[in-house]
Amino acid sequence: MYINNSRLSLVEKLYHLTAKTSGDPKSIVEKSPLTKSGFESAWAALRNRYENNRLLVTNQINILLFLPGIESETSRALKELQSTMQAVLTALALAHSKVCTDNWDSLLVTICASKLPKSTRAFWEASVTDKKEVPPWTEIDSFLTKRYLTLEAMESDPSISKGDLNPPPFKGNQNPQPTRSQCNPFRSQGNPVPKTSHSFHNDINPSKNTCDLCSKDNHPIRLCPHFLHMTVESRSSCIKQKKLCLNCFAKGHQLRECQSTHNCITCGGQHHTLLHRINSVSRESNSTSVLNSTAWPQT
Template identity: 35%
Template sequence: MGGTGEEKPQSLLPQAPKKTRAKSQSDEEEAAIFNTKLLFEATRLEKFCDKWWNIAETDHSEAGLKTYLEQLNKHMALVDMANENLQMSNIEETIRKSSEERYDHINDSGLNTRLRINEILSSIRPAPEEASRTNPTPLATLPPSNQPNYLKVPACDTEVFYGGYEDWPSFRDMFTAVYISHPKLSPAQKLYHLRQKTRGKAALLIKNYPLNDQSFELAWNALKHRYENRRILVDNQLKTLFNIQPVTSENGERIQYVQTTINNCLSTLQANGVSTANCDPMLVYLCSSKLPDETLALWEQSLNSRKELPLWSELDQFLTTRYEVVERLTTYRPNKPKPNQSNFTPRSSTPTNNSFHSRNKTHSLHTDPKRQASCKLCNSNHSLINCVKFKELSVQDRNKFVRENSEQMAKAKGTASPIQQTLENRIPSGTPQAIQMATPRSQH
């Protein structure tokens, strides 16, 4: 019995560390599973929030907002549960800190999304006590003349700013009107909306500012300092103004584009403090150089004086009328070719049947049916020089064929045939081919 009692502790001693390692490994696997679950739920919540923010607020309805709010609450509850399980598990300190930072970031995104949905819902559907305070008497009891006509105005929002200098003034004014002037938004919430409304270079400029109340003014001033550059804005407008492409045809859309581009540049220059009061001669000359010939001629004819300097307002009014006329003519004759197009076909070395000049040339060469050339080799209606089969023969075979077929004509006229004369003109004198062609005539 004593020997048996001594053997049991010896068999159990090495097994204790194995159970400890197994338990530690199980805790690590459990923590890894909870961490993966938190990553998965956080990614789903982030995609859900991004999807909602990409929808224009004018497209939202009360029922749709309620559905989004319900789904948002479910996603946030799943993230909270995954984070709680992870924090209660046996995880390393570095993983714990990184998971807490990830949770705080995605939780802020969910809270801001929920806040914005509730704000839109409150604007669509006023509170009952507020409605009763503003309308104590039902509208049905009021006289028909005193019943106001309510018109639902869509929510106003600004577009995403990507860092273009020409887009900064409109973005600055719209963001100020919609978000900065909002009485219920905290500076941290304004900074969150500013991040959502910037992309590219503009987003990188404010990316490192933390999401708190103190950072909004710093981020907003950084954007203003970077993009409020009057010189670049003016230079871009002048570049656009002097690089307008000329209009080569009577096209109403192209004429209107020239007019609109000039007016837009003038408005932007004036908004940046650049005076355009004395720029009429320059604008008239610049615009006239871009117009097609017919429109330019009509503009010159419309002037009362050929010596006085016309104003840009006069040319602007003329272009409006001209655009309407060209557009109207296009509706009457939609299939009419453009005035700058011509049916003239350049003279080409390759004969074509559709060319007007080729037909005239053919008629002038073949007005006399007796002089129509007929190929002796293939019996086709073309000269022997242009015969493909004749060109494929060797030089000796060509000379032989010419001598045999022109012998009768040479005997009748006492001279060489026209075909042989043509060949002689094309073959340089003194060559063996020229000597061979001259031999039959001398013998004859």
């Protein structure tokens, strides 16, 4: 960013280079005099010391090979896995000898799938259309995005417990009819069957939530397809028009009266995650983070 700035002189570039380095890189830069030729000599010395493509490529590949597995079904963990793999691919393609990863689909998908938690892994396998062919990396990348967005919506709902975020793997359309011994475990142990028994269907009584937006489907507004396809501004206007709480999407109270312990997962503010706006400050911070991540590696 400083090198390509035509408004800066070579002396000014050397000043910024000195200010932006620390440790061993800084000691290398400080050996160059604060003159026009000093910047070029300092920059050449840094490149000669740290541009070890073999080491940099090896480090990126090791990140892939030694990725930790995810144990909990959380949106944050899935986003970290996805962003880590994308960062490695970007680094290999752009920074380190332009390593071609076009034919790495089988490797990337296998590594990524092996790190998924149990339920998410089951949903991924169920989503694969051709079970006999290796899906492309873009397919599992898109799946991860949809999955963590779903978990974000569920995590922000105070009516959903953490245990509900780990449903049993999908096994197709089944309508199990348990036997009398399964409904009454006392029978298999030789004990008398209690007089009060509960049928299998009575134990499962899902509550029906009418959507405040489309009204005809039994789902909360946070899962409404029409609502999810809106822009953030349109969602906010819709929630205000429906007189719902901006934090939990519930009726009967406003934001200042909300007692929910769940806030925006992205920024921690008192609003629903689906209403989070990415302002210019956030984008600038993200750009700064990217620049910092490509700084000289520590030795």
